[in-house]
Amino acid sequence: MYFDPVEAMDRAALEELQVERLKKTIDNARNSPFYSEQLAGFDTADIKTASDIAKLPFTTKDDLRNQYPHGLLTRSLDEFVRLHASSGTTGTPVAVFYTQQDLNTWADLMARCMYACGCRESDTMQNMSGYGLFTGGLGIHYGSERLGMLTIPAGAGNTKRQIKLIRDHNVSVLHIIPSFALYFAQKVQEAGYEIEDMPWRIALIGAEPHTEEARAKIEEMMHIKAYNSYGLSEMNGPGVAFECLQQNGMHVWEDAYIAEIINPKTGEHVAEGEIGELVMTTLTREGMPIIRYRTRDLTRFIPGDCACGRTHRRIDRIAGRADDMMILKGVNIYPMQIEQCLMSMPEVGQNYLIELVREGVSDQMKVKVEVKDEFFVEDMRALQGLQKKIAKNLCSEILLTPHVELCQSDSIPKAEGKAVRVIDRRNEE
């Protein structure tokens, strides 16, 4: 059962639909000052298959900034009814404009997302995110109403009141920021309620990046199923990709977007299943179409079919920013690859540090890894075995053998704020 039958459309038909919509999008985009120039030399008839999209130029965040505020609009301002903007108190912001039809399309996509993870008309959804210029608030709100859920626009903050609303109105779905979820669960208990007695069933937790471990912890502590989401305001906001009940990757709505994954240095498509930069094209946005937008977000397509029956391809959770990519001996490496590899090993502790150094004419990677106390034994042979195992696992992931150094837990200095995971010493004297 799908919110919209298009979600399970045959792949060939879906690609045909993409081609048709891409051509329409290109011709529509030509009505904007930016794309009329950008696409001047391009013949729409050269789009014959979906992969022909690679013939089109990229659009970057800098393009959006340079075109601020109206350079990408395909019609007169009168026809727009909504504007979202990035904060841009420093530097030029990015503004996204929506026609009424764009809002309807967005709400439909968002409703589909929530349906895919089990939300139904009979559910009550409490939107615990802030509203305003942030697309997460109104995006989820409109989608929830479109799906027909009873929608409580609680907004952020006021934990006590949130708890009362959830209990009074038998709230079954929460839209909650991952980093707030565990704090909230604790507050519920402090208020004297059993987590098991809370009526919730589903948490939508996509508003900020989080790890698989964080999701597992939220699910365990809150007795809830938590579903990841992907979106960015340049592509409307939330509602671009969403997890289904399988919780194994997020279906990109390919009737509304063409997703590509490229090598951020060369701009070429990566091989199927490889990590790269996500590039997105809108297929159904009439007021402000965007073609081949460089999201700077790193992810990969998850190979194979999904058990839910949806045919739209899935992307993996975001594995960092394209700007994080390292090149070592000609190989592209992302810190997130190393993190995922390390964190999948039971012996590895909380922290690690990657150092890139130059030895003679050759670059080397050193990885310092904290080992859990129970594995940090005085048996040299065992430690050397672990060291080798980590190096081998990393090599199979990044295709290079790094120098692995084991250390005790808490021996790597913790950063205030965002952790520093990579130090590049290659250009130091």
Next chain:
Amino acid sequence: MYFDPVEAMDRAALEELQVERLKKTIDNARNSPFYSEQLAGFDTADIKTASDIAKLPFTTKDDLRNQYPHGLLTRSLDEFVRLHASSGTTGTPVAVFYTQQDLNTWADLMARCMYACGCRESDTMQNMSGYGLFTGGLGIHYGSERLGMLTIPAGAGNTKRQIKLIRDHNVSVLHIIPSFALYFAQKVQEAGYEIEDMPWRIALIGAEPHTEEARAKIEEMMHIKAYNSYGLSEMNGPGVAFECLQQNGMHVWEDAYIAEIINPKTGEHVAEGEIGELVMTTLTREGMPIIRYRTRDLTRFIPGDCACGRTHRRIDRIAGRADDMMILKGVNIYPMQIEQCLMSMPEVGQNYLIELVREGVSDQMKVKVEVKDEFFVEDMRALQGLQKKIAKNLCSEILLTPHVELCQSDSIPKAEGKAVRVIDRRNEE
């Protein structure tokens, strides 16, 4: 030109429409637990004219609290898509539920309001009010999109960013809280901009009660036209009544509501033009109809026709709460009547104080009035003349002659927070 032709409907036809919708509302309301009891003995056929509404029982805020959360709903929870609730962290809150159709109707009414005060599709509206459970945020937002204005959901706070958005996007309409407007105008100037250079034209300032003087000051300081609004969440939220370009009272949308003004003690209708408690009945709300709701808000119908051509009756700005009513020698008196009378006299200063005292078996009203410095002269004859003039003016308003005492400016102690205007000493020993 009207957003909806119903706004200029012939009175007789409008009343016919009201009768028809009132009957439908009564029959629909019977589907709710509360009204099925409340209206058990009432025969819908007894409604023959709009004034027959007086045969129906009142609904009070306590009723809504006692029926929390579902007692007034006419259909199953599945059919509702929105819930707003009063804060109620202390005591039982009031919850209002909306079906999709109710949201559409509300957005239409709100769009009409904004159109009436000159907003058009080509305008850009910045919503500077908070969103969330407060109906003012989403209410204005949906109405603005419905009208087709480019809507910027800026939310509250962040003055610097608000100014940038207004300038970058040529914002012509602001939804701004009256008490914030003057502060904001000052911040604009501090940021180095001339008020005359700001693109705004219209301010929607209904979210909190304010005086005619406050409006005048906002208009002058901001170089803007400011329009008053009336609404309450029990009647959807904003969009119940709104000023037209005439700025002389707020048209109540009488195809969607029946408004009555009653004596809060007796429950009887007051004479046309007299102040009393506003009582409201929904005519188009399907999910949660409310019949004869005691708003506790004091106002009056403004007699006569409006030059704008709209036939729907106008209410005056809210003149306080019904609970403020005083009874003196059997006459109902509202502090706001006295305030309006005093403030219309050029000699009267900032402050006044009403004291009710018992002299023997008879009650008396004393009114202490600050006189502006330039009128507080040492000419006893002039002062006595002023005293008499004030007493006479008050008598023509409240039908009683109070004892008037003149005093110098700043001689009446100012209260912290809400001013205390009435002291009832009648039951003091």
